[in-house]
Amino acid sequence: EAQVTQNPRYLITVTGKKLTVTCSQNMNHEYMSWYRQDPGLGLRQIYYSMNVEVTDKGDVPEGYKVSRKEKRNFPLILESPSPNQTSLYFCASASGGSYEQYFGPGTRLTVT
Amino acid sequence: EDKVVQSPLSLVVHEGDTVTLNCSYEVTNFRSLLWYKQEKKAPTFLFMLTSSGIEKKSGRLSSILDKKELFSILNITATQTGDSAIYLCVSLDNFNKFYFGSGTKLNVKP
Numbered sequence: 145e146a147q148v149t150q151n152p153r154y155l156i157t158v159t160g161k162k163l164t165v166t167c168s169q170n171m172n173h174e175y176m177s178w179y180r181q182d183p184g185l186g187l188r189q190i191y192y193s194m195n196v197e198v199t200d201k202g203d204v205p206e207g208y209k210v211s212r213k214e215k216r217n218f219p220l221i222l223e224s225p226s227p228n229q230t231s232l233y234f235c236a237s238a239s240g241g242s243y244e245q246y247f248g249p250g251t252r253l254t255v256t
Numbered sequence: 257e258d259k260v261v262q263s264p265l266s267l268v269v270h271e272g273d274t275v276t277l278n279c280s281y282e283v284t285n286f287r288s289l290l291w292y293k294q295e296k297k298a299p300t301f302l303f304m305l306t307s308s309g310i311e312k313k314s315g316r317l318s319s320i321l322d323k324k325e326l327f328s329i330l331n332i333t334a335t336q337t338g339d340s341a342i343y344l345c346v347s348l349d350n351f352n353k354f355y356f357g358s359g360t361k362l363n364v365k366p
Contacts (some may be wrong), residue, residue, distance in 0.1 A: 175352065186358035187299075187344065194352060202353060234298060243288065243348055247298035 146171045148248035150235050156254045157225055165220045165251050167235030174240040176218040177202070178210065180231040181250075187234065193218055194240070225255040258283045260347050262357035269335055270365050277330040277360045279345030289321050289328050292344040294359070299344055302330070335364045 148169045157163055169176065177192035179202075189202030193212040207229055209221040218237075222229060232252050236245040263278045281289065288306045292299035303312045305321035305328060312319050316335075321328045332339055345357040 177354065179356075184358065187356040189354050189356075192352065192354075200351070200353075203355075242304070243290070243352070244301045244304060245290075245299075245354075247300070249298055 146246070148235055148237050148246050150233075150248040150251050152251060153249060154252050156256065158256055159226055160224050163222050163225060163253075165222075165233060165235075165253070167218045167220065167248060168216050169218075169235075169237040169246070170216065171237060171239070171246065172215065173237035173246075174215070175238040175243065175245075176212065177236045177238075177245070178208070178218070178220045179234045179236065180204065180229075181234060182231050190220070190233075225253075227255050229253065230255050258347070258349070258355050260345055260355050260357035262343075262345050262360050264360060265358070266361040266363070268363045268365065271336055273335050273364075274331065274333045275335060275362065277332075277343050277345075277362070278327065279329070279357055280327040281345075281347045281355070282326065283347045283349050283355055285350040286323070286326075286347060287350050288348045290346040290348065290354075291319055291328075291330050292346060294342040294344055295340075302343075332362075335362075337364050337366055340364045 178190040179187040191210040193199045235248040238245040260281045290304045291302040303319045308323040316333045319330045342359040347355045
């Protein structure tokens, strides 16, 4: 089944404790992206990647890191999480031709 | 600043009604406009529009793009309760960045 998976689905952590949210897709898509969704603000793009070893900043990259060492994986790293990073995070992937994005199920992160 | 603005923010209709959702955009290097439906979980793709004036249709849903006036509309005819969702308008630019509107929350009552 074609899908985008994210782990964990729910995470409660404390300020400053490094964490990684994994994202994996099995559709051989070139394009992958991370978004956060906050009430009243909609989805905002954090980082995106056109292909392996190619990453670019989206609208709200501060406080986040990403890497794209393999085509199928695109982890999101929060080196020192803060409460303002409490949000619902979505990973998405798309083929380079269509840009029809497939979204993962979301990760709800709470930073206390 | 590049942005996408949707209206109305929320809408309540009854089954069988026709609704029109609006999306205007200001994106410097505009490439395409996409519509997504978000129910309780992740957004799902509806349409991608690149050319002006060409209507895309899928069942009771249709959408059109006006690149001169910088807007798009999403029409839903004969609405059903299953159409209740947040509808997201998204702009893709030539640098492969996506800009999401804040969404229109549609509630279809029986």
